[in-house]
Amino acid sequence: MKNENLVVQFPENSNTATLIIREGQAKKMLDPKEPIKVDINGVIGAPFEWLTKRLTSEQFEQKRSFIYVDREKISIELIVNEHDDYLRGSVLGKLEMHPKFKEFGINSGKGWDVNELGQFFKMNRVFFADRSANMQLVSQLKNFVADINIKAEREKNENGSFKDNYSGLVSTNLPGAFMINLPIFKGVPAEQLEVEFYCSVNGRQIELQLYSPGAVQLLEELRDSVIDAEIAKFRELAPDIAIIEK
DSSP, X not given: OOOOOOOOOOOTTOOOOOOOOOOSOOOOOOOOOOOOOOEEEEEXXXXXXXHHHHTTSTTOOGGGOEEEEETTTTEEEEEEOTTOTTTOEEEEEEOOBOHHHHHHTTTTTOOBOHHHHHHHHHHTGGGBSOHHHHHHHHHHHHTOOEXXXXXXXXXXXXXXXXXXXXXXXXEESSOSEEEEEEOSBTXXXXXXXXXXXXXXXXXXXXXXXXXXXXXXXXXXXXXXXXXXXXXXXXXXXXXTSXXXXX
16 A cells, blocks of 8 residues: 555544544445336236235325226236336236136046046045035046947938938936036136036047036136226225226
8 A cells, every 4th residue: 555645634523533444445336226127927816915015105106007907818907107117017917717627627628538537536526516426426437338329321322312321329327417616717716617528439439528618607707707896996995096998
C-alpha cells in the first residue's frame, strides 16, 4: 500500500473517532437483476387463492389488473401490474381432467383386456359406491363368459342384385352398468357416475371399453358452473377488477 496523506474530519462536538483501513480488493458488487415476475400455474381456484393473500399488498392493484376467462379451455388467468413490463405477472388456473378419471379410460375409447380390467377394479375399490358390488364385478370379470352368435347371409341373383349381410350378437355375464364415485376434474369433489360396458370382438380377441353418457353431461355442466362460481368470488372480493371473457 502506498503512503498517502489522509484527512480525517471528526463529527461536530467530537474529538475522538475510529478509522479502520482494510487492504486488498473490495468485493465485487452483485449485478443488478430484473424483478422476479409472478408466473404461477395451478388448479382452477389458484388465481382467487393468490388474490385473497395479495389484495391489500403492494403487489396488487385492482384497476391495473384484469382476468381472462376462456370457457373452451376451461381456464381463468389473473394478470397483475398490466402497465409494467418488469412487474407484469400471471396466475393461471385450469380445470383439468382428474388423473384417476383418465386412468379409468371412460369415454376415451381405451380398450381393456378382461383380466386386466378385473385387476384394475380390484385395486381401485375405493372409487366404487358399494364394496360388495365391486367384489362381485371383479369376480365376474375373472370368470368372464361371452356368447357370440354370428350370422352370415349372402345372396346373388341373375339380374345382378345381391345381398351380403354379416352380423353378430354378443351376450356376457357382466351387468349392463355399474356405479362409481369418481372426480372428473382436479380440485372438484367426486361425482357418482353410471358406467356401461362396451364389448368389442375381433376373432378370439375380446376387448372391453367403458362409457358413461352421464359423465359427458356432467362435464359440460361442471365446466360452466365452476367457472361461474369463480367469477362470482372475484366480483365480490375485488369489484373493480376487469373480467374479460375470450
